């Protein structure tokens with residue numbers, strides 16, 4: 665026989681004399697503490713009913729479970745929000761660190777952005793564990809800043825889910841440390857930072873591409889055309905529509921296919937980081953990508 669006995673003693677705090685229910689004078693010798701005893705008894709087979717017990721009824725247990733379920737339903741959405749806010753903060757912190765690596769690189773290289781050459785993939789190392797070069801098409805652009813940052817994890821965004829199918833044929837795990845897309849607008853390539861307004865030039869941001877280079881197809885602007893859409897091949901009906909949520913990956917509200925309320929984090933050339941609300945592109949200037957001053 666297994667027996668659990670739980671006794672809850674209300675000795676002085678909830679004693680009847682404090683509530684005036686007992687009818688006894690304070691200090692009366694007949695006064696006894698109230699004892700509430702809850703006994704849960706489990707009998708071996710064949711011995712059921714040997715002893716009268718006071719236990720929980722099934723209804724009581726169900727009521728308790730229902731109350732817990734209601735409380736969880738109230739608390740969980742708030743918890744999810746807190747968790748997502750924490751992820752967004754980590755993403756911003758990672759981008760900020762990438763920005764510090766960028767500034768150090770620029771200090772060492774006459775304020776000139778590097779020529780990223782063929783690097784347009786998500787990988788850091790080859791099969792032999794060697795750091796890839798900028799001439800390798802599968803290399804991630806971040807390898808330029810590796811000497812300043814050491815940790816490749818800095819290039820990860822915790823809100824990027826483990827993506828089951830990628831735009832390119834690569835191990836989905838690789839993207840987890842190559843989550844930011846480089847601004848590679850054709851008008852901006854080869855420019856010195858002295859020709860740019862660093863606080864108004866996008867260096868990189870949350871995206872599903874390793875580097876964005878197809879104008880309004882991949883970038884957040886819509887060619888400064890009011891009413892036109894940006895990210896056209898990521899939107900509904902586009903060839904990459906299944907990756908849309910992985911671009912506006914922060915603060916996503918579910919059940920709304922192409923208006924998620926999500927945000928993407930942006931690292932600007934002066935190393936400050938901002939969050940951009942999901943947008944059609946009307947509020948995103950093309951010059952933030954091209955580097956033109958106005």
Ligand SMILES: [Zn+2]
Nearest residue numbers: 755821870929
């Ligand atoms: Zn992010």
